[in-house]
Amino acid sequence: MKRVLVLAPVLLLLSGCSNNWGWYVVDPTTTSGWNNLKFMASGAFYTIGMSVTAIMISVVVGLLVAMPGLSEKRGWRMFNRTYVEIVRSVPVLVLILWVYYGLPALSGITLSVFWAGVLALALSDSAFQAEIFRAGIQSISKGQYEAAQSISLNYRDTMRYVILPQAIRRILPALGNQLVYMLKMSSLVSVIGMQELTRKANELVVSEYRPLEIYTILVLEYLVLILIVSAGVRWLERRMKASDT
Amino acid sequence: MSIISMRNVSKFFGDFQALKDVSLDVALGERVVICGPSGSGKSTLIRCINRLEAHERGEIIVDGTTLTDKPDDLEKIRGMVGMVFQQFNLFPHLTVMENLCLGPRRVLGLSEQEARARAMKHLERVQIPDQAEKFPRQLSGGQQQRVAIARSLCMEPRIMLFDEPTSALDPEMIAEVLEVMTELASSGMTMIVVTHEMGFARRVADRMVFMDKGEIVEVGAPEDVFVAPQSKRFGTFIKQILNH
Numbered sequence: 001m002k003r004v005l006v007l008a009p010v011l012l013l014l015s016g017c018s019n020n021w022g023w024y025v026v027d028p029t030t031t032s033g034w035n036n037l038k039f040m041a042s043g044a045f046y047t048i049g050m051s052v053t054a055i056m057i058s059v060v061v062g063l064l065v066a067m068p069g070l071s072e073k074r075g076w077r078m079f080n081r082t083y084v085e086i087v088r089s090v091p092v093l094v095l096i097l098w099v100y101y102g103l104p105a106l107s108g109i110t111l112s113v114f115w116a117g118v119l120a121l122a123l124s125d126s127a128f129q130a131e132i133f134r135a136g137i138q139s140i141s142k143g144q145y146e147a148a149q150s151i152s153l154n155y156r157d158t159m160r161y162v163i164l165p166q167a168i169r170r171i172l173p174a175l176g177n178q179l180v181y182m183l184k185m186s187s188l189v190s191v192i193g194m195q196e197l198t199r200k201a202n203e204l205v206v207s208e209y210r211p212l213e214i215y216t217i218l219v220l221e222y223l224v225l226i227l228i229v230s231a232g233v234r235w236l237e238r239r240m241k242a243s244d245t
Numbered sequence: 246m247s248i249i250s251m252r253n254v255s256k257f258f259g260d261f262q263a264l265k266d267v268s269l270d271v272a273l274g275e276r277v278v279i280c281g282p283s284g285s286g287k288s289t290l291i292r293c294i295n296r297l298e299a300h301e302r303g304e305i306i307v308d309g310t311t312l313t314d315k316p317d318d319l320e321k322i323r324g325m326v327g328m329v330f331q332q333f334n335l336f337p338h339l340t341v342m343e344n345l346c347l348g349p350r351r352v353l354g355l356s357e358q359e360a361r362a363r364a365m366k367h368l369e370r371v372q373i374p375d376q377a378e379k380f381p382r383q384l385s386g387g388q389q390q391r392v393a394i395a396r397s398l399c400m401e402p403r404i405m406l407f408d409e410p411t412s413a414l415d416p417e418m419i420a421e422v423l424e425v426m427t428e429l430a431s432s433g434m435t436m437i438v439v440t441h442e443m444g445f446a447r448r449v450a451d452r453m454v455f456m457d458k459g460e461i462v463e464v465g466a467p468e469d470v471f472v473a474p475q476s477k478r479f480g481t482f483i484k485q486i487l488n489h
Contacts, residue, residue: 146297147334147393151348151400152323161347165338 025210026217036204040217043200048225050114050189050196051182054121058182059175061122062129069134080130087127093188096120100192117189125182132178136171137163169240176233180226187222197221248273248404248435249294254303256289263289264300265459273403276436278446278467281456282482287439290456291406294437295326308403324352327397331409333389335381341368341392342377345399353400360399367395371425387418391425398429405429407438443486447471455479 026040027033069080090098100116103109111119140163148158168175190199201218205211247270256264263286271277279287292298293305296312296319305312307322336344345364349355355363368374371391373384381389390410397405407426411419423445430436430449440446446453447467455463455470455478463470463479474480 141334143330143332143334144336146328147330147336147396149297149323150295150326150328150330151396152320152352153348154320157351161351162336166336169338 021213022210023213025208025213036208036214037217039204040197040200040214040221043195043197044221044225046114046194046196047183047186047198050117050121050194051179051186054118054125054186055179055182057118057122058125058129058178061126063133065126065130066133066137069130070137080134084127084130087123090124092120092124092185093191095124096188096192099123113189113192113194116192117186117194121182121185121189124185125178128178129175132171132174133167136167136174139170140166172233172237172240176230179229179233183225183229184222246273247271248308249437250304250306251290251293252304252306254290254293254300254305256286256293256298256300263459264293266303267459267461268303269454269461269464271404271435271437274433274435276430276449276451277438277454278450278452279437279439279454279456280441280443280446280482280486281462284458285456286459287454287456288408291328291408291437291439294404294406295323295328297328324400325402326404326406327400327402328406329390329393329397329408329410331412333381333386333393333413335389335393335396337381340378340380341373341384344381344392345396348396348400363399364395367398368392370398370428371395372421385418386414387421390414390418390422394422394425394429404435404437407436407440409439409441411440411442441486443471443483455482457482 024030024033026037028037065080065083068076069084071077071080096117099111099120100113103111103116144162144166145158148162153162186196187198190196190202193199197218201214205214208214249269249271251267251269253266253268254264255262255266265286267286267290269277269290279290281287289298293300294307294312296314299314300312308325310318310321312318312322336347339347342361342364345367346357346360349360349363350357365374365377368377371394373388373391373395376384376388376392381392384392394410410426411422414422419442423442426436426438426445427449436449438445438450450467453463453465453467453470454461455474455476457478463474463476465475470479471483474483
Protein backbone atom coordinates (compact mmCIF):
# COMPACT_ATOMS: atom_id res chain seq x y z
CA MET A 1 0.00 0.00 0.00
CA LYS A 2 2.76 2.37 1.02
CA ARG A 3 4.63 1.67 -2.19
CA VAL A 4 1.55 2.48 -4.25
CA LEU A 5 1.28 5.81 -2.48
CA VAL A 6 4.91 6.62 -3.19
CA LEU A 7 4.70 5.71 -6.84
CA ALA A 8 1.27 7.24 -7.49
CA PRO A 9 2.54 10.72 -8.44
CA VAL A 10 5.12 9.19 -10.74
CA LEU A 11 2.57 6.97 -12.43
CA LEU A 12 0.30 9.96 -12.83
CA LEU A 13 3.05 11.78 -14.70
CA LEU A 14 3.76 8.78 -16.88
CA SER A 15 0.11 8.12 -17.64
CA GLY A 16 0.11 10.65 -20.45
CA CYS A 17 -1.88 13.42 -18.82
CA SER A 18 -0.12 15.65 -21.32
CA ASN A 19 0.16 14.86 -25.01
CA ASN A 20 3.66 16.32 -25.17
CA TRP A 21 5.26 13.08 -23.99
CA GLY A 22 7.50 11.26 -26.38
CA TRP A 23 8.41 8.03 -24.70
CA TYR A 24 9.81 6.57 -27.90
CA VAL A 25 13.13 8.10 -26.88
CA VAL A 26 13.49 5.60 -24.05
CA ASP A 27 11.28 2.81 -25.35
CA PRO A 28 13.17 -0.43 -24.67
CA THR A 29 11.31 -2.23 -27.47
CA THR A 30 13.04 -0.11 -30.11
CA THR A 31 16.74 -0.33 -30.81
CA SER A 32 17.43 3.36 -30.36
CA GLY A 33 15.32 3.57 -27.20
CA TRP A 34 17.10 0.56 -25.74
CA ASN A 35 20.48 2.06 -26.62
CA ASN A 36 19.48 5.35 -25.03
CA LEU A 37 18.48 3.57 -21.84
CA LYS A 38 21.76 1.67 -21.78
CA PHE A 39 23.60 4.93 -22.34
CA MET A 40 21.85 6.53 -19.38
CA ALA A 41 22.32 3.56 -17.06
CA SER A 42 26.02 3.39 -17.90
CA GLY A 43 26.53 6.44 -15.65
CA ALA A 44 25.47 4.44 -12.60
CA PHE A 45 28.94 2.95 -12.34
CA TYR A 46 30.49 6.37 -11.64
CA THR A 47 27.63 7.63 -9.48
CA ILE A 48 27.94 4.59 -7.24
CA GLY A 49 31.73 4.45 -7.44
CA MET A 50 32.20 8.08 -6.47
CA SER A 51 29.57 8.01 -3.73
CA VAL A 52 30.82 4.85 -2.09
CA THR A 53 34.48 5.87 -2.27
CA ALA A 54 33.65 9.33 -0.94
CA ILE A 55 31.52 8.05 1.93
CA MET A 56 34.25 5.65 3.02
CA ILE A 57 36.79 8.46 3.08
CA SER A 58 34.42 10.87 4.80
CA VAL A 59 33.58 8.36 7.55
CA VAL A 60 37.27 7.93 8.35
CA VAL A 61 38.04 11.65 8.16
CA GLY A 62 34.86 12.46 10.08
CA LEU A 63 35.86 10.11 12.88
CA LEU A 64 39.36 11.61 13.00
CA VAL A 65 37.88 15.09 13.18
CA ALA A 66 35.24 14.08 15.77
CA MET A 67 37.81 12.74 18.25
CA PRO A 68 39.50 16.08 19.03
CA GLY A 69 36.00 17.52 19.47
CA LEU A 70 35.58 15.25 22.48
CA SER A 71 38.87 16.25 24.06
CA GLU A 72 39.05 18.06 27.36
CA LYS A 73 41.73 20.29 25.88
CA ARG A 74 40.41 23.54 24.43
CA GLY A 75 42.92 23.58 21.59
CA TRP A 76 41.73 20.23 20.24
CA ARG A 77 38.11 21.27 20.46
CA MET A 78 38.92 24.49 18.64
CA PHE A 79 40.47 22.47 15.82
CA ASN A 80 37.29 20.41 15.57
CA ARG A 81 35.01 23.46 15.60
CA THR A 82 37.09 25.32 13.02
CA TYR A 83 37.17 22.37 10.64
CA VAL A 84 33.46 21.69 10.93
CA GLU A 85 32.36 25.31 10.64
CA ILE A 86 34.53 26.10 7.63
CA VAL A 87 34.02 22.90 5.67
CA ARG A 88 30.28 22.71 6.09
CA SER A 89 29.77 26.32 5.09
CA VAL A 90 31.21 25.73 1.60
CA PRO A 91 28.52 24.68 -0.91
CA VAL A 92 29.30 21.29 -2.42
CA LEU A 93 29.21 22.66 -5.95
CA VAL A 94 31.67 25.40 -5.05
CA LEU A 95 33.95 22.87 -3.40
CA ILE A 96 33.87 20.66 -6.52
CA LEU A 97 34.82 23.58 -8.74
CA TRP A 98 37.47 24.71 -6.29
CA VAL A 99 39.10 21.30 -6.02
CA TYR A 100 39.05 20.74 -9.77
CA TYR A 101 40.09 24.17 -11.01
CA GLY A 102 41.63 25.78 -7.93
CA LEU A 103 43.74 23.05 -6.41
CA PRO A 104 46.00 22.50 -9.47
CA ALA A 105 46.76 26.23 -9.65
CA LEU A 106 47.46 26.35 -5.94
CA SER A 107 49.44 23.16 -5.40
CA GLY A 108 50.40 21.84 -8.82
CA ILE A 109 48.46 18.67 -8.09
CA THR A 110 46.10 17.83 -10.92
CA LEU A 111 43.42 15.35 -10.08
CA SER A 112 41.34 13.33 -12.51
CA VAL A 113 37.70 14.30 -12.67
CA PHE A 114 36.79 11.20 -10.68
CA TRP A 115 39.21 11.89 -7.85
CA ALA A 116 38.47 15.59 -7.77
CA GLY A 117 34.80 14.69 -7.39
CA VAL A 118 35.51 12.11 -4.71
CA LEU A 119 37.74 14.49 -2.79
CA ALA A 120 35.22 17.33 -2.87
CA LEU A 121 32.31 15.09 -1.88
CA ALA A 122 34.29 13.40 0.88
CA LEU A 123 35.61 16.68 2.26
CA SER A 124 32.19 18.25 2.30
CA ASP A 125 30.57 15.24 3.92
CA SER A 126 33.33 14.75 6.49
CA ALA A 127 32.19 17.81 8.45
CA PHE A 128 28.72 16.30 8.80
CA GLN A 129 30.15 12.89 9.62
CA ALA A 130 32.28 14.49 12.33
CA GLU A 131 29.19 15.99 13.93
CA ILE A 132 27.28 12.71 13.67
CA PHE A 133 30.13 10.78 15.29
CA ARG A 134 30.57 13.40 18.01
CA ALA A 135 26.88 13.26 18.88
CA GLY A 136 26.88 9.45 18.77
CA ILE A 137 29.91 9.13 21.02
CA GLN A 138 28.60 11.75 23.43
CA SER A 139 25.34 9.83 23.75
CA ILE A 140 27.16 6.89 25.37
CA SER A 141 26.84 7.09 29.14
CA LYS A 142 29.73 8.06 31.39
CA GLY A 143 29.34 4.74 33.18
CA GLN A 144 30.66 2.91 30.11
CA TYR A 145 33.91 4.88 30.23
CA GLU A 146 34.19 4.31 33.97
CA ALA A 147 33.62 0.58 33.62
CA ALA A 148 36.31 0.48 30.93
CA GLN A 149 38.68 2.44 33.16
CA SER A 150 37.96 0.17 36.09
CA ILE A 151 39.26 -2.80 34.10
CA SER A 152 42.30 -0.74 33.02
CA LEU A 153 41.42 -0.46 29.33
CA ASN A 154 43.41 2.30 27.68
CA TYR A 155 41.78 5.07 25.65
CA ARG A 156 42.25 3.35 22.31
CA ASP A 157 40.79 0.04 23.42
CA THR A 158 37.97 1.80 25.23
CA MET A 159 37.01 3.55 22.01
CA ARG A 160 37.51 0.52 19.82
CA TYR A 161 35.80 -2.15 21.88
CA VAL A 162 33.36 -0.28 24.11
CA ILE A 163 32.35 3.16 22.87
CA LEU A 164 32.46 3.07 19.06
CA PRO A 165 30.58 -0.22 18.59
CA GLN A 166 27.72 1.23 20.63
CA ALA A 167 27.93 4.66 19.01
CA ILE A 168 27.84 3.19 15.49
CA ARG A 169 24.65 1.27 16.27
CA ARG A 170 23.04 4.52 17.32
CA ILE A 171 24.22 6.60 14.37
CA LEU A 172 23.49 4.00 11.70
CA PRO A 173 20.28 5.76 10.54
CA ALA A 174 22.18 9.03 10.27
CA LEU A 175 24.98 7.36 8.32
CA GLY A 176 22.36 5.94 5.96
CA ASN A 177 21.03 9.46 5.48
CA GLN A 178 24.48 10.68 4.56
CA LEU A 179 24.92 7.95 1.96
CA VAL A 180 21.60 8.92 0.37
CA TYR A 181 22.69 12.54 0.45
CA MET A 182 26.01 11.59 -1.11
CA LEU A 183 24.36 9.73 -4.00
CA LYS A 184 22.36 12.84 -4.80
CA MET A 185 25.24 15.27 -4.36
CA SER A 186 27.37 13.23 -6.73
CA SER A 187 25.15 14.57 -9.55
CA LEU A 188 26.92 17.91 -9.09
CA VAL A 189 30.19 16.41 -10.24
CA SER A 190 28.65 16.39 -13.73
CA VAL A 191 29.64 20.06 -14.02
CA ILE A 192 33.31 19.14 -14.28
CA GLY A 193 32.54 16.46 -16.87
CA MET A 194 32.15 13.31 -14.82
CA GLN A 195 30.25 10.76 -16.89
CA GLU A 196 27.82 9.84 -14.13
CA LEU A 197 24.05 9.54 -14.33
CA THR A 198 23.21 13.23 -14.53
CA ARG A 199 25.88 13.99 -17.11
CA LYS A 200 24.73 11.10 -19.27
CA ALA A 201 21.17 12.37 -19.10
CA ASN A 202 22.29 15.88 -20.02
CA GLU A 203 24.20 14.60 -23.02
CA LEU A 204 21.24 12.58 -24.18
CA VAL A 205 18.95 15.58 -23.82
CA VAL A 206 21.27 17.60 -26.04
CA SER A 207 21.12 15.01 -28.82
CA GLU A 208 17.48 13.90 -28.47
CA TYR A 209 15.68 17.08 -27.36
CA ARG A 210 13.39 15.13 -24.98
CA PRO A 211 14.29 16.56 -21.55
CA LEU A 212 10.99 15.64 -19.90
CA GLU A 213 11.26 11.91 -20.58
CA ILE A 214 14.99 11.68 -20.06
CA TYR A 215 15.01 13.58 -16.77
CA THR A 216 12.08 11.51 -15.58
CA ILE A 217 14.13 8.40 -16.20
CA LEU A 218 17.00 10.10 -14.37
CA VAL A 219 14.75 10.70 -11.36
CA LEU A 220 13.78 7.04 -11.42
CA GLU A 221 17.42 6.00 -11.59
CA TYR A 222 18.22 7.93 -8.41
CA LEU A 223 15.05 6.66 -6.79
CA VAL A 224 16.00 3.05 -7.44
CA LEU A 225 19.55 3.54 -6.17
CA ILE A 226 18.37 5.24 -3.01
CA LEU A 227 15.65 2.71 -2.28
CA ILE A 228 18.32 0.02 -2.50
CA VAL A 229 20.53 1.93 -0.07
CA SER A 230 17.63 2.48 2.33
CA ALA A 231 16.76 -1.19 2.30
CA GLY A 232 20.43 -2.04 2.90
CA VAL A 233 20.70 0.29 5.88
CA ARG A 234 17.47 -1.05 7.35
CA TRP A 235 18.72 -4.59 6.95
CA LEU A 236 21.97 -3.65 8.71
CA GLU A 237 20.07 -1.99 11.54
CA ARG A 238 17.94 -5.07 12.03
CA ARG A 239 20.95 -7.33 11.93
CA MET A 240 22.85 -5.30 14.52
CA LYS A 241 19.82 -5.18 16.74
CA ALA A 242 19.27 -8.89 16.39
CA SER A 243 22.83 -9.58 17.42
CA ASP A 244 22.29 -8.12 20.86
CA THR A 245 18.80 -8.98 21.87
CA MET B 246 50.51 -2.65 56.97
CA SER B 247 47.80 -0.81 55.12
CA ILE B 248 47.19 -1.48 51.45
CA ILE B 249 45.28 1.77 51.01
CA SER B 250 46.33 4.90 52.77
CA MET B 251 44.46 8.18 52.35
CA ARG B 252 45.96 11.28 53.92
CA ASN B 253 44.01 14.54 54.21
CA VAL B 254 42.26 14.01 50.92
CA SER B 255 40.13 16.89 49.62
CA LYS B 256 37.98 16.94 46.52
CA PHE B 257 36.03 19.83 45.05
CA PHE B 258 33.27 19.93 42.47
CA GLY B 259 33.48 23.59 41.52
CA ASP B 260 32.85 25.46 44.76
CA PHE B 261 31.38 22.45 46.50
CA GLN B 262 33.81 20.54 48.68
CA ALA B 263 32.86 16.88 48.43
CA LEU B 264 35.68 15.60 50.63
CA LYS B 265 37.20 17.58 53.49
CA ASP B 266 40.61 16.40 54.66
CA VAL B 267 39.61 12.77 54.77
CA SER B 268 42.12 10.26 56.14
CA LEU B 269 41.55 6.54 56.09
CA ASP B 270 43.74 3.44 56.19
CA VAL B 271 42.61 0.06 55.00
CA ALA B 272 44.58 -3.05 55.87
CA LEU B 273 45.16 -5.95 53.52
CA GLY B 274 42.20 -8.32 53.73
CA GLU B 275 40.10 -5.84 55.64
CA ARG B 276 36.39 -5.30 54.88
CA VAL B 277 35.29 -1.72 55.32
CA VAL B 278 31.70 -0.60 54.94
CA ILE B 279 31.08 3.09 54.33
CA CYS B 280 27.67 4.54 55.01
CA GLY B 281 26.16 7.96 55.34
CA PRO B 282 23.40 10.15 53.94
CA SER B 283 23.36 10.92 50.22
CA GLY B 284 25.78 13.67 49.27
CA SER B 285 28.02 12.79 52.19
CA GLY B 286 30.96 12.04 49.88
CA LYS B 287 31.09 8.27 50.36
CA SER B 288 30.92 7.45 46.64
CA THR B 289 33.39 10.20 45.85
CA LEU B 290 35.77 8.75 48.42
CA ILE B 291 35.96 5.31 46.82
CA ARG B 292 35.93 6.76 43.30
CA CYS B 293 39.10 8.63 44.25
CA ILE B 294 40.83 5.34 45.04
CA ASN B 295 40.89 4.24 41.39
CA ARG B 296 40.88 7.83 40.17
CA LEU B 297 37.51 7.95 38.52
CA GLU B 298 37.64 11.23 40.40
CA ALA B 299 40.92 13.09 40.86
CA HIS B 300 41.48 14.52 44.34
CA GLU B 301 42.91 18.02 44.58
CA ARG B 302 44.68 17.90 47.90
CA GLY B 303 46.20 15.22 50.06
CA GLU B 304 47.65 11.88 49.17
CA ILE B 305 46.35 8.45 48.29
CA ILE B 306 48.78 5.53 48.37
CA VAL B 307 47.66 2.14 47.08
CA ASP B 308 50.04 -0.71 47.84
CA GLY B 309 53.01 1.64 47.98
CA THR B 310 52.17 3.53 44.78
CA THR B 311 51.11 7.15 45.10
CA LEU B 312 48.09 7.97 42.99
CA THR B 313 48.85 10.60 40.36
CA ASP B 314 47.99 11.13 36.70
CA LYS B 315 51.18 9.37 35.65
CA PRO B 316 49.88 6.71 33.23
CA ASP B 317 52.18 3.96 34.52
CA ASP B 318 51.17 4.41 38.14
CA LEU B 319 47.54 4.80 37.23
CA GLU B 320 47.59 1.60 35.20
CA LYS B 321 49.30 -0.23 38.05
CA ILE B 322 46.73 0.91 40.58
CA ARG B 323 43.71 0.30 38.34
CA GLY B 324 45.05 -3.17 37.70
CA MET B 325 44.98 -3.81 41.43
CA VAL B 326 41.60 -2.26 42.15
CA GLY B 327 38.32 -3.65 40.85
CA MET B 328 35.08 -1.72 40.96
CA VAL B 329 31.39 -2.56 40.98
CA PHE B 330 28.93 0.20 40.15
CA GLN B 331 25.40 0.96 41.23
CA GLN B 332 24.19 0.83 37.61
CA PHE B 333 26.26 -2.31 36.76
CA ASN B 334 27.74 -0.60 33.68
CA LEU B 335 28.03 -3.80 31.71
CA PHE B 336 28.88 -3.38 28.03
CA PRO B 337 25.43 -3.88 26.44
CA HIS B 338 26.69 -4.79 22.97
CA LEU B 339 28.82 -7.68 24.25
CA THR B 340 27.74 -11.05 25.60
CA VAL B 341 28.41 -11.91 29.22
CA MET B 342 31.43 -13.94 28.13
CA GLU B 343 32.76 -11.08 26.00
CA ASN B 344 32.22 -8.62 28.87
CA LEU B 345 34.37 -10.83 31.06
CA CYS B 346 37.08 -11.57 28.51
CA LEU B 347 37.69 -8.02 27.26
CA GLY B 348 39.97 -6.93 30.11
CA PRO B 349 41.94 -10.17 30.41
CA ARG B 350 42.46 -10.26 26.63
CA ARG B 351 43.35 -6.62 26.00
CA VAL B 352 44.97 -5.60 29.27
CA LEU B 353 46.48 -8.77 30.69
CA GLY B 354 47.28 -10.26 27.28
CA LEU B 355 45.67 -13.61 27.93
CA SER B 356 44.87 -15.92 25.02
CA GLU B 357 41.25 -16.42 24.05
CA GLN B 358 41.26 -19.84 25.64
CA GLU B 359 42.84 -18.69 28.91
CA ALA B 360 40.47 -15.74 29.15
CA ARG B 361 37.42 -17.92 28.58
CA ALA B 362 38.56 -20.43 31.17
CA ARG B 363 39.10 -17.66 33.68
CA ALA B 364 35.74 -16.07 32.86
CA MET B 365 33.99 -19.41 33.31
CA LYS B 366 35.66 -19.89 36.68
CA HIS B 367 34.34 -16.57 37.94
CA LEU B 368 30.90 -17.06 36.42
CA GLU B 369 30.68 -20.25 38.41
CA ARG B 370 31.77 -18.35 41.46
CA VAL B 371 28.88 -15.90 41.03
CA GLN B 372 26.61 -18.82 40.16
CA ILE B 373 25.56 -17.97 36.61
CA PRO B 374 27.77 -20.10 34.33
CA ASP B 375 24.72 -20.95 32.20
CA GLN B 376 24.23 -17.29 31.14
CA ALA B 377 27.64 -16.93 29.46
CA GLU B 378 26.38 -16.45 25.92
CA LYS B 379 23.51 -14.10 26.73
CA PHE B 380 23.50 -10.34 26.42
CA PRO B 381 23.23 -8.21 29.56
CA ARG B 382 19.72 -7.00 28.78
CA GLN B 383 18.48 -10.59 28.80
CA LEU B 384 19.47 -10.94 32.45
CA SER B 385 17.77 -9.76 35.63
CA GLY B 386 19.30 -6.89 37.59
CA GLY B 387 20.72 -9.24 40.19
CA GLN B 388 22.30 -11.39 37.51
CA GLN B 389 23.73 -8.34 35.77
CA GLN B 390 25.33 -7.15 38.96
CA ARG B 391 26.83 -10.58 39.54
CA VAL B 392 28.25 -10.50 36.01
CA ALA B 393 29.74 -7.09 36.86
CA ILE B 394 31.37 -8.57 39.95
CA ALA B 395 32.73 -11.45 37.87
CA ARG B 396 34.04 -8.98 35.28
CA SER B 397 36.04 -7.24 37.99
CA LEU B 398 37.28 -10.52 39.44
CA CYS B 399 38.57 -11.61 36.03
CA MET B 400 41.24 -8.90 36.38
CA GLU B 401 42.31 -10.61 39.62
CA PRO B 402 42.30 -7.43 41.71
CA ARG B 403 43.64 -7.28 45.26
CA ILE B 404 41.07 -4.69 46.28
CA MET B 405 37.40 -4.49 45.36
CA LEU B 406 35.39 -1.29 45.57
CA PHE B 407 31.60 -1.50 45.66
CA ASP B 408 29.64 1.69 44.99
CA GLU B 409 26.11 1.03 46.27
CA PRO B 410 25.97 -2.32 44.48
CA THR B 411 22.40 -3.14 45.51
CA SER B 412 20.76 0.30 45.34
CA ALA B 413 19.43 -0.18 41.81
CA LEU B 414 18.05 -3.66 42.49
CA ASP B 415 14.60 -4.93 43.29
CA PRO B 416 14.41 -6.23 46.87
CA GLU B 417 14.25 -9.89 45.88
CA MET B 418 17.53 -9.57 43.97
CA ILE B 419 19.51 -7.85 46.69
CA ALA B 420 20.05 -11.08 48.59
CA GLU B 421 21.71 -12.94 45.71
CA VAL B 422 24.20 -10.11 45.18
CA LEU B 423 24.96 -9.80 48.90
CA GLU B 424 25.48 -13.54 49.04
CA VAL B 425 28.17 -13.32 46.36
CA MET B 426 29.80 -10.40 48.18
CA THR B 427 29.75 -12.29 51.46
CA GLU B 428 31.45 -15.25 49.82
CA LEU B 429 34.04 -12.87 48.37
CA ALA B 430 34.65 -11.36 51.79
CA SER B 431 35.17 -14.77 53.35
CA SER B 432 37.80 -15.54 50.71
CA GLY B 433 39.98 -12.77 52.13
CA MET B 434 39.47 -10.07 49.49
CA THR B 435 40.13 -6.52 50.62
CA MET B 436 36.80 -4.78 50.19
CA ILE B 437 35.48 -1.28 50.55
CA VAL B 438 31.72 -1.22 50.25
CA VAL B 439 29.47 1.80 50.11
CA THR B 440 26.04 0.51 51.08
CA HIS B 441 22.95 1.02 53.16
CA GLU B 442 22.58 -2.70 53.76
CA MET B 443 23.17 -2.69 57.51
CA GLY B 444 22.57 -6.42 57.91
CA PHE B 445 25.38 -7.08 55.44
CA ALA B 446 27.59 -4.53 57.22
CA ARG B 447 27.01 -6.21 60.56
CA ARG B 448 27.80 -9.67 59.18
CA VAL B 449 30.78 -8.83 57.03
CA ALA B 450 32.44 -5.55 57.98
CA ASP B 451 35.58 -5.37 60.07
CA ARG B 452 35.04 -1.66 60.34
CA MET B 453 32.20 0.76 59.74
CA VAL B 454 32.92 4.23 58.45
CA PHE B 455 30.22 6.86 58.80
CA MET B 456 30.50 9.93 56.59
CA ASP B 457 28.54 13.14 56.61
CA LYS B 458 29.06 16.38 54.67
CA GLY B 459 32.37 15.25 53.20
CA GLU B 460 33.92 14.18 56.49
CA ILE B 461 34.49 10.91 58.26
CA VAL B 462 32.44 11.36 61.41
CA GLU B 463 32.88 7.99 63.03
CA VAL B 464 34.84 4.80 62.56
CA GLY B 465 34.40 1.64 64.57
CA ALA B 466 33.71 -2.06 64.68
CA PRO B 467 30.11 -2.80 63.65
CA GLU B 468 29.30 -4.54 66.93
CA ASP B 469 30.24 -1.35 68.77
CA VAL B 470 28.85 1.37 66.54
CA PHE B 471 25.47 -0.23 66.05
CA VAL B 472 24.96 -0.65 69.78
CA ALA B 473 26.50 2.59 70.95
CA PRO B 474 27.29 5.15 68.26
CA GLN B 475 29.68 7.77 69.56
CA SER B 476 28.39 10.71 67.53
CA LYS B 477 24.86 12.06 67.51
CA ARG B 478 24.80 12.24 63.72
CA PHE B 479 25.63 8.56 63.30
CA GLY B 480 23.08 7.66 65.97
CA THR B 481 20.34 9.51 64.13
CA PHE B 482 21.37 8.01 60.79
CA ILE B 483 21.35 4.44 62.10
CA LYS B 484 17.96 4.95 63.68
CA GLN B 485 16.55 6.24 60.39
CA ILE B 486 17.98 3.34 58.41
CA LEU B 487 16.93 0.63 60.83
CA ASN B 488 13.43 2.00 61.33
CA HIS B 489 12.47 2.71 57.75
